[in-house]
Amino acid sequence: MNKDTHSHTRLEIGKSHPRGDAADKAAGREKYAADHYPENVLWAGAVRAGIAHGRLLAVDVSQAIALPGVITILTAKDVKGSNRQGIIHKDMPVLVDDRILYCGDPVALVVAETKDILSRAIALVRFSTETLPAVFDPESAMAENAPLLHEAMPGNFLMQAEIRKGDAESEFSACDAVVEDEFSTPVQAHGFLETENGVAWQELDGKIVMIVSTQAPFRDRLEIGHAVGLPFGNIRMISPALGGGFGGKDGATVQCLLALAALHTEGRPVKMQWEREENMLAGYKRHACRMRYKLGAKKDGTLHAIHCNLVYDTGAYAHLGGEVMELGMEHAAGPYRVPHTLIEGKCVFTNNPVGGAMRAFGVCQATFAFESMMDMLADRLGMDRLAIRQKNALVEGDENCAGVRMITSTGIAGCLDILGDHPLWRSANNWKQECPPGRKRGIGLASVFNAAGYGGKVRDSAIAKVELSLDGRIIVHSAVTDMGQGNSCAFSQIAGHMLGQSPEFIELRQPDTATAYPSGSSSAGRTTYTFGNALIKACEDMKARLINRAGLLLFIDNDRDLALEPGKVTHGPSKRDVSFTQLASFMPHEDRVCISQFVAPVCEDIPDTAKGFFIAFPHIIFAYGAHLARIELDTATGVITVCDYLAATDGGGIINPSMFDQQIQGGVAQGLGYAMMEDFQIREGKPLTKDFTGYLIPGSLDLPDTISIPFLGHESTGPFGLKGVGEVAMNGPLPAVANAVHDACGVRIFHGPITAEKVLAAMNL
Amino acid sequence: MxxxxxxxxxxxxxxxxxxxxxxxxxxxxxxxxxxxxxxxxxxxxxxxxxxxxxxxxxxxxxxxxxxxxxxxxxxxLQDMEEGIILQKAFEEQGAVQCGYCIPGMEMAALPLLTLHPNAARNDIKIALSGNLCRCTGYVKIVDAVEQAGREIAVKKEGL
The missing domain is CATH 3.10.20.30 (Beta-grasp domain)
Structure with missing residues (x-):
């Protein structure tokens, strides 16, 4: 272990300590779910429907089951529970019992001795279907007499909702300039490198134990228990480090299938890992979205009214589609003051792959439209593009577009100021003039924000547990998955800081439902915020307890002069100390554990602006950012090079500056992929982009060295003033690049991604 | 066989x-x-x-x-001097997030650094262009390879 370098360097908030997991990950020692191959392991795999809409008539497993090495083949009749999974709406079959609603629906589950036998057996399962008429886009799905996907959902609407503040419809007449247009964004794949996978086995007492690449180990138990008919208490979920998640591992992927398989293998462990093609077909995706926008302002640039209509294609099942749309709507008018807003949303079922959670959850779609509109409005009014954003930027005390009063830290204006003072902006005109022949240069801006937390009506809580181990170290029992964002490393840093410890005295345990406490999902920009707050309290309790117990051992009549140092408690005046190992041997187990809960604040003054929302409205804490892209366009080919990218971010206080930059640079990278190349293509419900050969994500040569600058704010409710920054940066690149392209050549692209073909075609019009 | x-x-x-x-x-x-x-x-x-x-x-x-x-x-890599330097650089530069791509990144960087420890930033990007990372945006990964290259070059000159 390369721990020597950190010896006795106390962990402190605000320092760029190397991440606690970096050494193991860099040496290939970290064990991800995919790295578990228990002895005697069996392999499970799903037979996928391959048709977009139909009725499953019969499944014939006779040929497949005859193959030597096939253990069992399960169909819907083997599912003892509800056979329905889903986070909020339980509408997705573990195995199809009647209707097939998209190509990825599983019709049978095969368990075999080896991967090779498994793939041969999957190919030998026969099933017959009756094809039904299908709908592949929201417009046809909403049409009268369209085939209905879910009986209880008339019109194929998962959700229809509205935010109405003031009187937008009539107030456009009071505007001096009105711009109006239509935008769309494509489906995006998460593209995490570790595909959906896990291993599961049944213990002798009947309990199912699973090691799964999941963002929500505690909630998974509810989905699995409900779907396959197990008491929640009989399911133990272990969630090691994830090889990426970005939202795509929030909600059951392999979980229910694996649990079902493990119930039929007499204690033998079962492994399931989706291949990339299966991930592309059956994994959740970012919703495609069609947006109509109308935005009006006074002649000085003051925003006055907005009316927009957002239609999200949620695919075959609900997953979190309604909540994705709701969050998009809550952000639909940007981080600005707009007195009159009418925001309409429709989330529509189609026979496409399932839309679900993805970083910037419904928000990056609306941001593209809104930030493009801001530039269009600035042009109409002859205003500077930065000035119009600064003029309208929300400040504390303002109402946002959903009518929520901003009472938490609101740093968008500060982010815009950083951008305005930066050489990349100040030298913009010179840089453009120095453009080489055959090229055009442009600069684009975008203001972004992203809510943190689950929002109203859903308790957003975490319960932290810290423990003094018998070998004298502090164990932090993380209960929220680390999918790569480094929350667990932040937890080590918080515990080290609070307890005066160096890394070798802190042990971080990844979530295990047997030993940690329910703390919600790793998602929604709430992971470090919520669990971090709970952890601070648990560490305060631990500190007081260690000092108190050390005082007992040292026969000191008060705690005043006792202090924590790495691995021990010291008493300054007498120069005596007690090591953690000594302390631990003196303390019974329950005395060595501190547990504390934090519940995130909710809006106390909920505006009466939202109709049709189910849960998750409103949010009160937002991260903010101001982005700038400088691009160069090849006029012969339309190819865009992003030369420079700057992201100024208000994430409140910063626990670890290096990890803060990681989130921003990574979010921008995923955003630039979304902006310029990522386009998940579906034809009649079937993915055409089946792997990384067809679905291109940015490589090292496709991206600039993104500059991340923090706006040093402070969120008073956050741990050390922090707000989550995992999502906010994803929102900027698409509108920033669109605005830069317009600045370069006068062409505006309304439909993402902004590819060379689209730019060239638009320039030649 | x-x-x-x-x-x-x-x-x-x-x-x-x-x-x-x-x-x-x-x-x-x-x-x-x-x-x-x-x-x-x-x-x-x-x-x-x-x-x-x-x-x-x-x-x-x-x-x-x-x-x-x-x-x-x-x-x-732990048995090779360049390998140890490289892993340490990844750790120190904050190049590791989920970490799933990192072993592959290091394997791709190693032959470059062995032959050309002073490789320019763009040459490093070219050497890594066959390796996808979904978390980092590559900035800190390239920083790490640069750092490792500098340290390997110093060692080589010292011989």
Whole structure:
């Protein structure tokens, strides 16, 4: 272990300590779910429907089951529970019992001795279907007499909702300039490198134990228990480090299938890992979205009214589609003051792959439209593009577009100021003039924000547990998955800081439902915020307890002069100390554990602006950012090079500056992929982009060295003033690049991604 | 078939199917899970190993192809001075997030640094362009390879 370098360097908030997991990950020692191959392991795999809409008539497993090495083949009749999974709406079959609603629906589950036998057996399962008429886009799905996907959902609407503040419809007449247009964004794949996978086995007492690449180990138990008919208490979920998640591992992927398989293998462990093609077909995706926008302002640039209509294609099942749309709507008018807003949303079922959670959850779609509109409005009014954003930027005390009063830290204006003072902006005109022949240069801006937390009506809580181990170290029992964002490393840093410890005295345990406490999902920009707050309290309790117990051992009549140092408690005046190992041997187990809960604040003054929302409205804490892209366009080919990218971010206080930059640079990278190349293509419900050969994500040569600058704010409710920054940066690149392209050549692209073909075609019009 | 090869400096003999993928041989049969499978089609680079000092995608290499060859995996880096420097640089530069691509990145960077420790930033990006990372945006990964290159160059000049 390369721990020597950190010896006795106390962990402190605000320092760029190397991440606690970096050494193991860099040496290939970290064990991800995919790295578990228990002895005697069996392999499970799903037979996928391959048709977009139909009725499953019969499944014939006779040929497949005859193959030597096939253990069992399960169909819907083997599912003892509800056979329905889903986070909020339980509408997705573990195995199809009647209707097939998209190509990825599983019709049978095969368990075999080896991967090779498994793939041969999957190919030998026969099933017959009756094809039904299908709908592949929201417009046809909403049409009268369209085939209905879910009986209880008339019109194929998962959700229809509205935010109405003031009187937008009539107030456009009071505007001096009105711009109006239509935008769309494509489906995006998460593209995490570790595909959906896990291993599961049944213990002798009947309990199912699973090691799964999941963002929500505690909630998974509810989905699995409900779907396959197990008491929640009989399911133990272990969630090691994830090889990426970005939202795509929030909600059951392999979980229910694996649990079902493990119930039929007499204690033998079962492994399931989706291949990339299966991930592309059956994994959740970012919703495609069609947006109509109308935005009006006074002649000085003051925003006055907005009316927009957002239609999200949620695919075959609900997953979190309604909540994705709701969050998009809550952000639909940007981080600005707009007195009159009418925001309409429709989330529509189609026979496409399932839309679900993805970083910037419904928000990056609306941001593209809104930030493009801001530039269009600035042009109409002859205003500077930065000035119009600064003029309208929300400040504390303002109402946002959903009518929520901003009472938490609101740093968008500060982010815009950083951008305005930066050489990349100040030298913009010179840089453009120095453009080489055959090229055009442009600069684009975008203001972004992203809510943190689950929002109203859903308790957003975490319960932290810290423990003094018998070998004298502090164990932090993380209960929220680390999918790569480094929350667990932040937890080590918080515990080290609070307890005066160096890394070798802190042990971080990844979530295990047997030993940690329910703390919600790793998602929604709430992971470090919520669990971090709970952890601070648990560490305060631990500190007081260690000092108190050390005082007992040292026969000191008060705690005043006792202090924590790495691995021990010291008493300054007498120069005596007690090591953690000594302390631990003196303390019974329950005395060595501190547990504390934090519940995130909710809006106390909920505006009466939202109709049709189910849960998750409103949010009160937002991260903010101001982005700038400088691009160069090849006029012969339309190819865009992003030369420079700057992201100024208000994430409140910063626990670890290096990890803060990681989130921003990574979010921008995923955003630039979304902006310029990522386009998940579906034809009649079937993915055409089946792997990384067809679905291109940015490589090292496709991206600039993104500059991340923090706006040093402070969120008073956050741990050390922090707000989550995992999502906010994803929102900027698409509108920033669109605005830069317009600045370069006068062409505006309304439909993402902004590819060379689209730019060239638009320039030649 | 019986194959013999050198694995991280030690000779290895085993019997396997000639068409067994090297990634499965390493991860499942030999327990070397440091290299990862991200795509199975040679697009992501997470399964990169060195064969006779050059990068190879172990998901597209079959067991018969490594007979008689010298294979280095991420687990072998701790026995190489350049490997230790490289891993440390990844740790210190904050190049690691989820970490799934990192072993492959390091394997892709190693031959470059061995030959050209002073490689320019863009040459590093070219050397890593066959390896996908979804978390970092590559900035800190390239920083790490640069740092490692500087340190390796100093060591070489010192000899």
């Amino acid at each position: 019986d194959i013999k090869f050198t694995l991280n400096g030690n000779s290895q003999s085993l019997s396997t199917e000639p068409d067994r993928r090297v990634i499965d041989l390493l991860r499942e049969d030999l327990g070397l899970t440091g290299i990862k499978e991200g795509c199975g089609t040679g697009e992501c680079g997470a399964c990169t190993v060195l064969m006779d000092g050059e990068t190879r995608l172990s998901c597209l290499t079959l067991a018969a192809q490594i007979d008689g060859r010298d294979i280095t995996t991420i687990e072998g």
